[in-house]
Amino acid sequence: MADPILSVDDLSVAFETYEGRHHVLNGVDLTVDEGETVALVGETGCGKSVTAKSIMGTLPRPPGEITSGSIGYDGTDLLADPDAHERVQGEEMSMIFQDPMTYLSPVYPVGSMMADVASYSGGKSVSWLGVLKNMLGRRTNRSEIRERSIELLDRMRIPDPEGTLDRYPVELSGGMRQRVIVAMALINDPTFLIADEPTTALDVTVQDQILGLLRERVEERNLSMLYITHNLGVAREIADRICIMYAGEIVEVGTTEEIFDAPLHPYTRGLLDSIPKLTGFEGDGIDGQIPDYTDPPTGCRFHPRCPAAMAGTCDVEPVESHAVGDDRAVACHLYEDGMSFGEAATIAAEEADGATEDAPTAEAGGEP
Numbered sequence: 180m181a182d183p184i185l186s187v188d189d190l191s192v193a194f195e196t197y198e199g200r201h202h203v204l205n206g207v208d209l210t211v212d213e214g215e216t217v218a219l220v221g222e223t224g225c226g227k228s229v230t231a232k233s234i235m236g237t238l239p240r241p242p243g244e245i246t247s248g249s250i251g252y253d254g255t256d257l258l259a260d261p262d263a264h265e266r267v268q269g270e271e272m273s274m275i276f277q278d279p280m281t282y283l284s285p286v287y288p289v290g291s292m293m294a295d296v297a298s299y300s301g302g303k304s305v306s307w308l309g310v311l312k313n314m315l316g317r318r319t320n321r322s323e324i325r326e327r328s329i330e331l332l333d334r335m336r337i338p339d340p341e342g343t344l345d346r347y348p349v350e351l352s353g354g355m356r357q358r359v360i361v362a363m364a365l366i367n368d369p370t371f372l373i374a375d376e377p378t379t380a381l382d383v384t385v386q387d388q389i390l391g392l393l394r395e396r397v398e399e400r401n402l403s404m405l406y407i408t409h410n411l412g413v414a415r416e417i418a419d420r421i422c423i424m425y426a427g428e429i430v431e432v433g434t435t436e437e438i439f440d441a442p443l444h445p446y447t448r449g450l451l452d453s454i455p456k457l458t459g460f461e462g463d464g465i466d467g468q469i470p471d472y473t474d475p476p477t478g479c480r481f482h483p484r485c486p487a488a489m490a491g492t493c494d495v496e497p498v499e500s501h502a503v504g505d506d507r508a509v510a511c512h513l514y515e516d517g518m519s520f521g522e523a524a525t526i527a528a529e530e531a532d533g534a535t536e537d538a539p540t541a542e543a544g545g546e547p
């Protein structure tokens with residue numbers, strides 16, 4: 180099998196704040212193969228955007244600090260080589276940010292922003308290829324960029340693409356604005372795209388259209404994509420593989436089918452239970468909330484909320500990720516010590532169902 184295009188290994192990130200040090204990412208492992216779409220899924224505050232920004236090189240430092248790990252892109256460790264990171268960010272990667280209005284300037288029309296993005300050459304060039312690309316980039320003239328912008332807006336099914344170039348973001352509907360943002364992210368023909376919740380604020384129809392447009396692009400250009408969402412339903416529509424994140428840790432990885440058909444981690448199970456329409460499972464999801472990062476739970480970070488937690492183990496012992504086959508891994512103490520995955524999954528499932536049946540007002544975890 181070919182090496183993954185992106186390979187995040189043991190990434191830890193902390194933030195220094197006036198409340199104390201927040202230990203947010205804790206040893207995150209993540210890979211994306213060429214042409215593959217991987218969804219990073221988890222509740223609000225679990226560290227998805229921090230992961231995305233670390234990969235893109237846009238993490239604010241300070242207050243953020245990368246305390247361990249490597250981010251490999253196409254064979255280069257980006258954290259060890261800031262010049263390479265800058266080049267990759269400028270030439271190969273692109274990102275759709277979570278909050279479109281902070282990204283779109285209110286004072287420039289769409290066309291001039293697209294031209295800005297298109298002529299951005301990604302700072303210093305370090306390779307001869309980079310230098311060449313930069314020269315070619317500079318020769319790209321305004322009318323060429325305009326042509327490209329119109330073509331992309333048209334591909335994004337924006338009515339009157341030419342007229343749209345002269346309009347300001349506030350004059351566009353939410354759905355149109357989001358299409359413009361997708362077009363801007365694609366104008367330099369990236370090989371790797373990070374999409375951070377690009378459809379959250381949109382109604383379901385528009386959401387489906389945007390997902391469709393991204394999928395088209397993935398197929399046509401062999402685009403590799405990390406798609407971030409809190410919505411497992413959206414992940415199922417777009418992703419080949421899903422990484423489930425809880426409180427700064429990846430708790431389960433599997434193909435989209437495996438995650439939906441046979442979730443292993445109690446947290447994944449809880450997430451699926453909160454969308455009963457999509458699955459056969461029943462339940463009310465998971466009580467409690469993401470822990471305080473200044474003093475995260477010892478052992479497994481999920482143990483205070485876990486219906487299957489084993490006292491003396493889950494609250495004490497750090498969890499390791501257990502590989503199950505090629506594409507599958509789970510970080511949970513249930514899957515240790517010779518218990519078969521089938522048995523452990525059954526226990527996780529029974530406990531999850533039991534918890535919601537027996538104790539509808541179960542203690543809201545969070546407290547150690």
Ligand SMILES: Nc1ncnc2c1ncn2[C@@H]1O[C@H](COP(=O)(O)OP(=O)(O)OP(=O)(O)O)[C@@H](O)[C@H]1O
Pocket residue numbers: 194195196201203221222223224225226227228229230239242243277409472
């Ligand atoms: N600039 C910052 N300064 C301090 N702490 C931060 C900063 N950015 C993120 N954090 C911390 O990292 C945690 C995770 O944030 P992140 O934005 O990655 O969550 P998320 O999974 O993307 O959530 P959402 O689904 O709401 O976007 C936050 O709860 C916060 O504690």
Ligand code: NI
Pocket residue numbers: 227228229277375
């Ligand atoms: Ni986020």
